Amino acid sequence: MLxxxxxxxxxxxxxxxxxCPNCGRPMSLVRTTARSGGLPDLCVFKCxxxxxWLSEGAGERPSV
Numbered sequence: 001m002l003x004x005x006x007x008x009x010x011x012x013x014x015x016x017x018x019x020c021p022n023c024g025r026p027m028s029l030v031r032t033t034a035r036s037g038g039l040p041d042l043c044v045f046k047c048x049x050x051x052x053w054l055s056e057g058a059g060e061r062p063s064v
Contacts, residue, residue, distance in 0.1 A: 018054060020047035027054060 021061045027045035030053075034041050040057035047053075 017046055018056070020050055020052050021054070022050045023047065024053045025049050027052075032058070 007061050017029065019025065025047060027047045028041060031042050031044045033044075035057075037062045042059050043056055045054045045056075
């Protein structure tokens with residue numbers, strides 16, 4: 001069995017999960033990819049209810 005370890009990228013907190021743009025439920029973090037050149041890590045999220053996928057840079061969402 002292939003095991004996959006999810007690490008929390010810099011500037012990302014578990015309480016920062018985005019809401020699905022389709023149903024409004026919290027999305028799950030599926031994977032992170034480190035980027036170079038001073039760019040923030042890329043986070044990929046998925047909604048377990050709708051199947052919608054979302055990609056964004058860590059810490060790119062404005063705090064409310």
